[in-house]
Amino acid sequence: MKTVKVELTGAGIDKAITDLEKYKSYLKVRSVTYRVLLAQKLKEIAKGLYESAWYNDVIGDGKTTGESMPAMFMTIENSEDRTALVVNNSVAVFIEFGAGVYHNTEPFTSPHPWGAQLGFTIGSYPEHKVPSKGINPVWEFEKGRYTRGTEAQMVLYRAVRYLEPYLEELAREAFND
Numbered sequence: 001m002k003t004v005k006v007e008l009t010g011a012g013i014d015k016a017i018t019d020l021e022k023y024k025s026y027l028k029v030r031s032v033t034y035r036v037l038l039a040q041k042l043k044e045i046a047k048g049l050y051e052s053a054w055y056n057d058v059i060g061d062g063k064t065t066g067e068s069m070p071a072m073f074m075t076i077e078n079s080e081d082r083t084a085l086v087v088n089n090s091v092a093v094f095i096e097f098g099a100g101v102y103h104n105t106e107p108f109t110s111p112h113p114w115g116a117q118l119g120f121t122i123g124s125y126p127e128h129k130v131p132s133k134g135i136n137p138v139w140e141f142e143k144g145r146y147t148r149g150t151e152a153q154m155v156l157y158r159a160v161r162y163l164e165p166y167l168e169e170l171a172r173e174a175f176n177d
Contacts, residue, residue, distance in 0.1 A: 028080075034174035035083035039076045041166050042085050046074065046159035053095050053153035087156065095153045111152045 002023050006016040050072045072089040096112065105111050108121045115121055 030175050032078065032080065032083070034171060036076065036078055037170040037174055038163065038167075039078075039083050039085045041170060042159055042163055043074045043076065045162050046085070046087070046156055047072070049153075049155045049158055049162075050095070053155050054150070092155075095150070095155055096157065112154055113157065115152075 004016050004019045004023065006012055050069070053069070070090050072087060072092060075086050075088075077084045077086055105122060108116075108124065110116050110121045112120065
């Protein structure tokens with residue numbers, strides 16, 4: 001924490017205002033640094049969680065994990081006002097929220113904490129058809145097979161939760177000179 005001393009003269013007040021403006025600029029730059037460090041750590045944690053996630057629990061085919069999963073590309077977009085971790089992958093939302101009635105909770109609920117808030121609930125798509133438990137057919141390339149679907153992996157949600165122990169350490173790194 002910086003201390004700004006004020007001499008109660010015209011020149012002293014002007015100097016204090018200048019010192020405060022410099023400190024404000026310093027904090028702004030360091031805040032951006034902190035956001036970027038958080039996004040980098042979040043990216044690292046999410047990568048590990050994604051590599052240990054699984055999907056496509058198909059009867060007879062087993063689970064697909066790790067290196068055999070589609071690549072998850074993560075980039076950090078940064079501006080003066082915001083920093084975002086952008087995830088681009090054909091299965092990222094699928095992994096995050098899960099799919100498949102075998103693992104479902106009650107209709108129109110979501111096992112993901114933000115599922116209902118974001119409009120992703122069991123049976124909400126397509127056309128509010130309430131799915132049943134058990135195995136359901138999936139048609140692919142004019143050939144039917146049965147799937148139990150994928151249980152929600154919540155990779156990004158869990159990554160944010162796992163970030164908490166690093167907050168103080170990253171703040172020290174960002175704000176210490």
